[in-house]
Amino acid sequence: MLLRFLLTLQGLGAFALITLGVMITRFRAARAVIRPLVFAEISRAGLRLLPLFLFMAVALGLVVIGQTVSWLTRVGAINFLGTVMVVVVVRELGPLVTALLVVARVGTANVIELGTARATGEVEALEALGIDPVHYLVVPRVLGMALGVYALTVYLILGALASGYLWAFVQDVPLLPGDYLRQLAGALSGLDFVLLAVKTFAFGAIIALVTCYHGLAQPLRLEEISRATVAAVAQSVVACVLLDALFIILYLAT
Amino acid sequence: MTPPLPAPDEVPALEMINVAVGALHDPAIRVAENINWTVRPGDYWVIAGLHGAGKSDFLRLAGGVMPPQQGQYRFFGEPMPIFEDARLPTRLRLGLVFDGGQLFNHLTLAENVALPLRYHRNLGHAEAAAAAAELLAGLELEPWAHRLPGAVGYGWRKRAGLARALALQPEVLLVDNPLGGVDPRQVHWWLAFLDQLSRGHPLLRGRPVTLVVTAADFPRWQGHARQFALLRDRRLRVLGGWGEVAAAREDAVRELLTKETQTG
Numbered sequence: 001m002l003l004r005f006l007l008t009l010q011g012l013g014a015f016a017l018i019t020l021g022v023m024i025t026r027f028r029a030a031r032a033v034i035r036p037l038v039f040a041e042i043s044r045a046g047l048r049l050l051p052l053f054l055f056m057a058v059a060l061g062l063v064v065i066g067q068t069v070s071w072l073t074r075v076g077a078i079n080f081l082g083t084v085m086v087v088v089v090v091r092e093l094g095p096l097v098t099a100l101l102v103v104a105r106v107g108t109a110n111v112i113e114l115g116t117a118r119a120t121g122e123v124e125a126l127e128a129l130g131i132d133p134v135h136y137l138v139v140p141r142v143l144g145m146a147l148g149v150y151a152l153t154v155y156l157i158l159g160a161l162a163s164g165y166l167w168a169f170v171q172d173v174p175l176l177p178g179d180y181l182r183q184l185a186g187a188l189s190g191l192d193f194v195l196l197a198v199k200t201f202a203f204g205a206i207i208a209l210v211t212c213y214h215g216l217a218q219p220l221r222l223e224e225i226s227r228a229t230v231a232a233v234a235q236s237v238v239a240c241v242l243l244d245a246l247f248i249i250l251y252l253a254t
Numbered sequence: 255m256t257p258p259l260p261a262p263d264e265v266p267a268l269e270m271i272n273v274a275v276g277a278l279h280d281p282a283i284r285v286a287e288n289i290n291w292t293v294r295p296g297d298y299w300v301i302a303g304l305h306g307a308g309k310s311d312f313l314r315l316a317g318g319v320m321p322p323q324q325g326q327y328r329f330f331g332e333p334m335p336i337f338e339d340a341r342l343p344t345r346l347r348l349g350l351v352f353d354g355g356q357l358f359n360h361l362t363l364a365e366n367v368a369l370p371l372r373y374h375r376n377l378g379h380a381e382a383a384a385a386a387a388e389l390l391a392g393l394e395l396e397p398w399a400h401r402l403p404g405a406v407g408y409g410w411r412k413r414a415g416l417a418r419a420l421a422l423q424p425e426v427l428l429v430d431n432p433l434g435g436v437d438p439r440q441v442h443w444w445l446a447f448l449d450q451l452s453r454g455h456p457l458l459r460g461r462p463v464t465l466v467v468t469a470a471d472f473p474r475w476q477g478h479a480r481q482f483a484l485l486r487d488r489r490l491r492v493l494g495g496w497g498e499v500a501a502a503r504e505d506a507v508r509e510l511l512t513k514e515t516q517t518g
Contacts, residue, residue, distance in 0.1 A: 025339070030373045032381075113360075121356040124278070124319045128350040129370045129418070130342055136373070219279050 008235070015213045019142060022134045034140055041144020045106045045204070046151045052105070053152050056097060057159025064088050065164040069171050078173060082183020085164050090192060091251065092244070094157040095149075099203040099240045102149050103233055107211040110141060111232045114215025115225035123216065137216065142208040149204030150197060157196075191254060199247050203240050210236045265331045267426050267464045268293035268316060273325035275308060275315050284323060285311045289490045291483070295425070298452045299466045300475045302510050303485035309468040310353060312485060313430045316466065317350030329426075346374065349424030353431040355415030357403040363414045364390060364399040370421045389417045392457045393447075409436040416447075420457060426464040427451065433469060445478050471510045472499050484510070 068084050114137060117123055126133045165180050214232035215225075274287040285308030293299060303309050314320055315327065318335040327334045329348060336345040357366045368386035371377060390399050393413050398406045403414070412432070419427060432444045447455075448467065454460040469475060472482065475496075482493045486506050493499050499507060 029339075030376050032376045032378045033369070033372045116359075120359065121352060122358050124314065125352060125356040125358065125415075125418075127319050128317050128352070129373070129422070130346050131370065131373050132337075221279070 011217060012210060012213055012235075015217055016209050019134055019138050019209060019212075022132060023139050023142070026132065026135050026139075029135065034135065037136075037140035038143045041140050042147050042151075044109075045102055045145045045148030049101070049105060049148075049152055050155065052101065053098070053156050054159060056101065057156050058163040060089060060093060060097065060156065060160040061163025061165075062167050064093070064160070065167040066171070069168055069173055073173070078175065079183065081164075081168060081173070081175060082180055082185075083187040085161055086184060086187035086192070089160045089164070090157050090188065090196065092248075094160065095153050095196065095200050095203060096240065096244055098149055098153040098156050098200065099207060100237060102145065102152065102204070103207050103211075103236045103240070106145065106148075107207045107236050108229055108233060110208065110211035111215040111229040112225055114212055115220045115228050116222070118216055119220045119222045119225065133216065138208070138212045141212055142205050145208040146201045146204035149207070150200040153196065153200045195247060195250065199243070202243055206239045206243065207236045210239055266292045266328070267295045267297070267330060268466070269326075269328045270316075270322075271326045273315070273327050274323040275312050276320065276323045277308075277311050278314055278320055281320075281323075284488065286485065286488045286490060287324075289325070291490055291492065293426075293464060293466060295464050296452075296462055297464050297466075297481050298448075298479045299481045299483060300469050300472070300479040301466065301483045301485055301490070302469045302472050302475075304510075305470065307485045308488070309485055310430055312490070313350070313428050313466070313468055317428050318345060318348060319350070346422050347425045349419035349422065349427045351412075351416045351419045351427065351429040351432070353412075353434060354408065355403065355411035355413075355418075357411055357414055357418070359403050362400050362402055363395060363406065363410075363417075366403070366414055367417045367421055370418065374422060385421070389420060389457060390414075392455075393417045394443075409440045412436065413440075423458050423461075424463065425461070426466070429465065429467045431468050431470065433474060441474065445474070449478055472507075473511060476500075 064085065065081070068081065069078075072078050072080060072084070117137070123133050123137075126136055161184065165175075165177065168175055168180070211232045214228045214235075220228060268291070270289045270291045273289040273291075275285045275289070277283040277285050301309060301312070315322060318329065321335050329336075330344060332341055332344045336342065357363070358369065361369065364383070364386050365379075367389050368379070368382040371382040371385055372379070375382075387396075387399070390396050393416060395410060395414055395417060398410050398414075403411050406414070416429070416432075429448070432448070433441050436444070448465060451458065451463040452465050454462045465479075467475075467479065475482070477496070480495060482496065482499045484491045484493055484507060493502065493507065499511070502508065502511075
């Protein structure tokens with residue numbers, strides 16, 4: 001069990017390094033092919049998920065504010081609504097919920113697509129044509145998903161903050177929009193913006209790397225793809241949560 | 255005194271010295287071994303063997319998709335496989351056509367054919383379209399150009415695989431089992447087209463292509479291929495020209511000469 005975990009970790013690390021190497025050495029190569037693929041991936045891991053994220057934003061605002069208001073009014077601490085939203089939504093739930101949804105919607109598709117490409121010999125065909133499979137299949141996914149997760153997190157957070165106010169308003173909390181915004185601004189620091197960007201880019205890249213690794217790194221047969229997908233989803237989630245824990249430590253340390 | 259280097263035209267196109275071939279899907283399995291084989295520029299080889307003899311794995315190794323388990327394999331004097339960018343131009347002198355085409359399933363036939371051009375010459379869709387259209391027309395694939403591989407018959411997918419391999423104007427072409435599973439009219443087309451490639455086809459600016467083809471039998475290649483070999487019992491046996499194949503007495507060769515095997 002431990003050995004298998006270490007082997008997977010080693011494989012993933014090597015795969016990440018190879019991808020990084022290809023990204024650097026082939027930064028300018030075949031841009032006319034790779035750039036549209038990156039845009040397509042941003043669309044898939046970002047733009048097309050917007051309706052789902054709008055729904056999630058409204059739900060997240062309701063969950064956090066609904067629960068918080070009922071508790072904070074009891075202790076008379078309604079002035080901390082903005083702070084709660086920043087701590088819970090901006091720092092924690094926003095990025096994590098985005099990452100989990102992207103794993104579910106796009107990460108699974110990644111494993112299946114690449115696993116099928118591997119099983120049906122498309123990857124060999126790329127190699128036979130002198131096309132680096134990592135450059136053609138993995139690099140656009142890593143870049144696209146990193147940007148996609150970042151953009152979606154920003155939208156989710158904005159949506160949740162707006163819907164949070166809406167739910168507070170519905171619950172008759174005496175809070176003016178200006179005061180709410182002031183509370184938010186007061187709770188946010190410059191570091192929040194930097195860490196949010198770094199964290200979400202890292203989430204996107206990790207999801208892409210883990211799912212591509214499981215689809216691509218070992219020779220698969222068609223019947224093995226479902227098993228690979230299950231493993232990739234589990235590992236993506238664990239990796240994102242572990243990374244999130246690392247960021248919590250960072251927050252606490254600063 | 256060091257011996258003089260061979261003249262450039264004497265460098266073999268493919269040269270295998272004591273090569274062992276592994277299976278692509280299980281590298282632990284050895285498909286063939288002790289292969290010593292030389293292909294000169296301009297040759298037209300047919301490598302025949304029964305199903306499961308390892309023809310596809312052998313051709314994948316020759317196509318530079320996997321390394322030899324042991325021994326040396328050189329392509330125009332360069333050790334294979336080639337994955338480094340610096341030696342990529344040598345690598346692209348070799349084309350590999352898979353059995354069944356192995357097209358990219360999410361791209362149309364036209365996009366499949368254009369992809370190698372776009373990738374290696376950094377071209378947009380529109381810029382590569384003309385060259386791809388010329389290839390598709392030359393291989394009679396125009397009616398299916400904008401369909402996905404899944405919506406096209408097996409024989410046409412196979413042909414699109416050939417068009418894709420020709421996109422980068424290779425000097426050496428390896429074709430895996432071109433006559434397998436196609437109808438008599440397509441068999442005729444393949445034989446005529448490969449002959450033309452061997453002599454020099456206008457699509458490749460008339461430059462003769464060195465050919466290595468795998469097959470399940472010999473008779474259909476009479477009068478087409480010029481060199482013949484047999485892959486059997488994990489060995490590659492070079493037989494020679496058609497005269498030697500026809501005159502062979504051993505069962506292993508006679509088996510692939512009978513009419514019953516001519517189903518592909």
